[in-house]
Amino acid sequence: MKLVSKLFIALTLAALIFAAYQGLFVAPTEQTMGNVQRIFYYHVPSAWTAFLLFFANFLSSVVYLIWRNQKADAVAAATAEVGVVFCTVVLVTGPIWARPVWGIWWTWDARLTTTLVLWLIYVSYLVLRRYSTGTQTSVLAAALAIFGFVDVPIVYMTIRWFRTQHPSPVIGGGSESGLDPSMWPPLLWNWLAFSMLAVILVVARYRLQRMEEDVEEQHAQAALRGSTR
Amino acid sequence: MKGEFALKLAYTVTWIIQLGYIGYLVSRYKRVCEEMKDLKRTGE
Numbered sequence: 001m002k003l004v005s006k007l008f009i010a011l012t013l014a015a016l017i018f019a020a021y022q023g024l025f026v027a028p029t030e031q032t033m034g035n036v037q038r039i040f041y042y043h044v045p046s047a048w049t050a051f052l053l054f055f056a057n058f059l060s061s062v063v064y065l066i067w068r069n070q071k072a073d074a075v076a077a078a079t080a081e082v083g084v085v086f087c088t089v090v091l092v093t094g095p096i097w098a099r100p101v102w103g104i105w106w107t108w109d110a111r112l113t114t115t116l117v118l119w120l121i122y123v124s125y126l127v128l129r130r131y132s133t134g135t136q137t138s139v140l141a142a143a144l145a146i147f148g149f150v151d152v153p154i155v156y157m158t159i160r161w162f163r164t165q166h167p168s169p170v171i172g173g174g175s176e177s178g179l180d181p182s183m184w185p186p187l188l189w190n191w192l193a194f195s196m197l198a199v200i201l202v203v204a205r206y207r208l209q210r211m212e213e214d215v216e217e218q219h220a221q222a223a224l225r226g227s228t229r
Numbered sequence: 230m231k232g233e234f235a236l237k238l239a240y241t242v243t244w245i246i247q248l249g250y251i252g253y254l255v256s257r258y259k260r261v262c263e264e265m266k267d268l269k270r271t272g273e
Binding site: 020033035038042046082085088092093096097099100197201204205208214215218 | 236
């Protein structure tokens, strides 16, 4: 492993520890919800990171469809998988936060339902990539990724378009909304730390994808050599 | 469910998911490395 990679991993670990400390101990206690509101510092940055990863998946899918670039296809596979991991964190931490605050684990309101649909779209994308054996798998996956990404802005806008059980937007929600200034540093630290973790995971998953493609190609060549003997 | 417990649970579950995924990547990486070694051995 290169020195730069080791340094980046060490920095990420330090950022994750510092960000967790910020969220748990430095951020002020919210007046109505109390300490449970601190889930916000993991829930929201995970959602933002998942959105960014799905956007990267969308871009690399477009690049793949235009230029049939294998590296873009590998980036698409990596970003989708890591995006699903972060989206899973959102879908799990949300109900854990909802239970003590709303009194329910789940409700079929617009924000929650569209987020679940988003997760299902990208899980189906991964299933397609994993189990489809045809030569057009990458093309089909790229097409699904482009249409699937439409759900990301819908998820973002649901709490602006509809009255939902989920709270109205606190960030970018108009003149009457807003986050206490002292809550911003813990939020941004956690987002930075999760984004750094996402970069490490995407790079690792990308390399793995390229290695697996290499192995597959070598298997195919070995089979070809065997059949021509 | 009490708020304090929910907070601890949410942070713990987040790390179980993330570390679980890292473990999954490591196991896949080991498998590919073994396959590469096998391919090299059979190719020689």
